Amino acid sequence: MTSTRKSNAGTPRPRRRTTTGRTRRSVVASAEPQRPDRRKDILLSAEALFAERGYAAVSVRDIAARAGVPVALVGYYFGRKQELFDTVFEHRRAYIAERIERIRAVDCSPTNHNAVEELVRAWAEPVIRLRASDSGEAFSLLVARTAWDPGPEATGIIERFYDPLALAFVDAMAEALPGCPRARILWGYEYALGSLLMYVADKRVERLSGGELASADPALCDDFVRFVGAGFRAFCSA
Amino acid sequence: MTSTRKSNAGTPRPRRRTTTGRTRRSVVASAEPQRPDRRKDILLSAEALFAERGYAAVSVRDIAARAGVPVALVGYYFGRKQELFDTVFEHRRAYIAERIERIRAVDCSPTNHNAVEELVRAWAEPVIRLRASDSGEAFSLLVARTAWDPGPEATGIIERFYDPLALAFVDAMAEALPGCPRARILWGYEYALGSLLMYVADKRVERLSGGELASADPALCDDFVRFVGAGFRAFCSA
């Protein structure tokens, strides 16, 4: 895997273009052959492959081959492999921001008796819908894969992009469950996250059910909210 | 990573010794230098490294180096890398059998009103205790790492060694929660498993709590059982 540990350290970073160069030929009548945006091709190819196999198990050559471009073009646009990985998450930054906003929008005052379930739904539903969409399926899988990945590239991503989300959830839940020790809520978040990642990334129910059940059915969102919500309530009323 | 996809296919398998050769010199007074059991060294080294980084991110040379042994000796005792991986799980087969037995020992008849929690405990407690022990910490981490690993070597292990455990749990829970659709129990198992793996393998609470909370504290087992048990009850009483 080469992972990242020692090889090729200290070499100069390559030049790269962060935007897609000059103005795209913006003729009004745009029914032309439409020169392909190969930078986007590479980005989507990387997203899909990282989601399938995880960071270390994907080679730059795999990414280039799937995008239908020569290897060197990957380095030209994105520099090193790790920078490409980071860029994939930068590119989906809006998805993360949306989840934080939805969490912050929940009324967690003592008057709201459904605050716990509303919070779990605000946190989980965007991911579950994303998983069921065409354009977001790969990224939602990638998030699970990255959360589970023990490598330094993956944990760095989680720390930078998802720790703020976790803390926003924990803060809100602490408000919704006053008197409950923060340590418990923190562990509750970990359990809930483990469940959500299984919901989104699991490929096992299909096998265990003998092919009867499908993976990541978005209709199960209500059930999921009930499961995790009940856990938090029981967890914090001891 | 080289993962496993195509390289070196069809090559003849090497000879190997499955047992540690001739009789260990069984002198009664065994205070001698004690010739080291290098096969066991390799096995434990592999277990620890696979648990830390996952199958693909560990090289045979890493394993040999940690065991203090030349590379070729790994192949001599265990053959290919994948066979070594399998052997690590074979070596811990008793741990898996113990969990199944504990699940089967739970009284799931309608007269037992604590069946759900007893079942969750029977299923989770052995892992949580193993995680806290010196001799089992690495393997309990390895199980989580393997359950999360999308590679074919890992999914093969889960299928062979852990699908029977999952089905035993689901069957027992179906008996404890009569009238609850099996599909829900199956998904509940996935959520519970996701939570347990987080409990056992998580390294994030320490960071999120600012260093106040420790990872995988076995004292939290009761809390875990309450969390997951409540989920199953709420999940199946809709």
Added chain:
DNA sequence: TGGCCTATTGTACGATCGTACAAAAAAGCA
């Protein structure tokens, strides 16, 4: 002592990895 089997070692092969680099092609602009 010599023969036999096991254990151990160093080394080498082919493949794949991430990355760099120079040269060619294409596009934009005067």
Added chain:
DNA sequence: TGCTTTTTTGTACGATCGTACAATAGGCCA
């Protein structure tokens, strides 16, 4: 048209990968 800049390409380097193999060392019994 020429000139500059961006995009594209083929290729090569050094490192690391899994694995094989011949040679050596060591224990045990006749």
